[in-house]
Amino acid sequence: xxxxxxxxxxxxxxxxxxxxxxxxxxxxxxxxxxxxxxxxxxxxxxxxxxxxxxxxxxxxxxxxxxxxxxxxxxxxxxxxxxxxxxxxxxxxxxxxxxxxxxxxxxxxxxxxxxxxxxxxxxxxxxxxxxxxxxxxxxxxxxxxxxxxxxxxxxxxxxxxxxxxxxxxxxxxxxxxxxxxxxxxxxxxxxxxxxxxxxxxxxxxxxxxxxxxxxxxxxxxxxxxxxxxxxxxxxxxxxxxxxxxxxxxxxxxxxxxxxxxxxxxxxxxxxxxxxxxxxxxxxxxxxxxxxxxxxxxxxxxxxxxxxxxxxxxxxxxxxxxxxxxxxxxxxxxxxxxxxxxxxxxxxxxxxxxxxxxxxxxx
Numbered sequence: 001x002x003x004x005x006x007x008x009x010x011x012x013x014x015x016x017x018x019x020x021x022x023x024x025x026x027x028x029x030x031x032x033x034x035x036x037x038x039x040x041x042x043x044x045x046x047x048x049x050x051x052x053x054x055x056x057x058x059x060x061x062x063x064x065x066x067x068x069x070x071x072x073x074x075x076x077x078x079x080x081x082x083x084x085x086x087x088x089x090x091x092x093x094x095x096x097x098x099x100x101x102x103x104x105x106x107x108x109x110x111x112x113x114x115x116x117x118x119x120x121x122x123x124x125x126x127x128x129x130x131x132x133x134x135x136x137x138x139x140x141x142x143x144x145x146x147x148x149x150x151x152x153x154x155x156x157x158x159x160x161x162x163x164x165x166x167x168x169x170x171x172x173x174x175x176x177x178x179x180x181x182x183x184x185x186x187x188x189x190x191x192x193x194x195x196x197x198x199x200x201x202x203x204x205x206x207x208x209x210x211x212x213x214x215x216x217x218x219x220x221x222x223x224x225x226x227x228x229x230x231x232x233x234x235x236x237x238x239x240x241x242x243x244x245x246x247x248x249x250x251x252x253x254x255x256x257x258x259x260x261x262x263x264x265x266x267x268x269x270x271x272x273x274x275x276x277x278x279x280x281x282x283x284x285x286x287x288x289x290x291x292x293x294x295x296x297x298x299x300x301x302x303x304x305x306x307x308x309x310x311x312x313x314x315x316x317x318x319x320x321x322x323x324x325x326x327x328x329x330x331x332x333x334x335x336x337x338x339x340x341x342x343x344x345x346x347x348x349x350x351x352x353x354x355x356x357x358x359x360x361x
Contacts, residue, residue, distance in 0.1 A: 011040040012062070017204025018055040020048040024124075027063025032072045033120045035091040041124065042098050045105060056208050058200055059111045059125060066116025066138070067125060071095070073146060076301075077310040085301040092151070092297050093348060095120065096290045099153045100350050103127035103286050108208035112200065113137050114193055118175070123152025126186045127286070130208050133178040134193040135220060139186055142173035144265040146313055147305025147321065149273045149339075151297050155280040156289035161185055164235035165224055170273050171240070172261050179222030188212075190219035230255040240270045241328050266305040266321070267328045271336050272296060279340065288351035292340065295347075299339040 012023040022044050024031035048054045061067035076088045102109055102124060111125035112132050117139045125131060141150040150170050158166030161184040181187040189212050191199050199215040234246035247259035276296055280289045300306055304324045312321035325331055
């Protein structure tokens with residue numbers, strides 16, 4: 001596979017020695033993912049998997065701001081407003097399949113998680129086999145702030161963090177740096193950003209494990225470990241209301257500030273997110289969790305909070321979403337449960353046959 005002929009393509013492909021490179025190429029949008037990019041990545045991974053000359057795949061993002069800011073949520077807003085969101089649901093179907101492919105990719109998949117890595121950006125990186133962070137990394141699943149729920153396998157990743165750290169990150173949408181990403185199991189190694197060019201160049205003729213051994217360093221200390229006492233105690237509660245009450249009552253300033261952060265998010269998203277996390281803990285595989293997330297996402301797109309949250313954050317940018325319902329107490333158990341109901345004739349189905357993939361025979 002050679003360098004992409006069109007440097008304006010949203011995904012650029014080229015080879016260096018035995019390394020196949022995938023570069024997300026929408027730097028003005030911090031490489032936000034659209035459907036075309038997902039399909040191009042999927043096709044590239046199929047080709048690299050079959051190519052015996054490729055030993056390693058490397059994912060990077062164009063520009064200095066980050067690997068990927070997530071999905072192209074402006075297009076989701078427009079799709080829902082125009083026709084109810086069918087294109088967005090189709091996008092998620094292919095995106096989640098790509099996330100699963102990355103997780104089971106048989107060759108080293110090196111994701112360079114430099115700069116901003118959020119939402120869909122986590123999905124195309126944190127399921128990889130070799131996940132690199134730098135001092136510039138800011139990693140988050142911020143969906144509750146736009147009336148949505150962590151997806152792209154995010155609820156799988158966040159339920160496998162130490163203690164209740166994943167619940168904290170999911171409900172608040174808080175971004176973490178390199179040290180905390182390593183603590184939470186969202187990344188594997190720290191490489192200073194100034195050494196990234198040498199590191200990625202070395203992958204042309206050096207096994208990924210050897211390149212990591214040469215260029216990895218000790219990450220700066222994170223912040224979450226110092227807050228484990230109140231995080232683990234408060235987020236162990238069974239409901240979002242009780243979590244918020246515990247945070248306010250704990251007596252720690254950071255806990256109180258966190259409670260105030262949470263109550264600004266979509267009440268429906270918060271409750272569905274907590275339920276998603278608790279259910280994901282009982283599921284055996286990433287594929288099963290992705291199946292669940294597909295049900296949740298496809299249901300959430302028909303609710304008012306997603307369009308309203310995107311409007312407030314990226315369309316009008318007034319940062320003043322009007323959630324419906326506006327209070328946690330008004331979100332019923334039935335409102336939450338319907339997000340997990342089977343979808344007649346529209347299931348993702350990865351957990352049934354994870355290896356059955358007609359796009360990559």
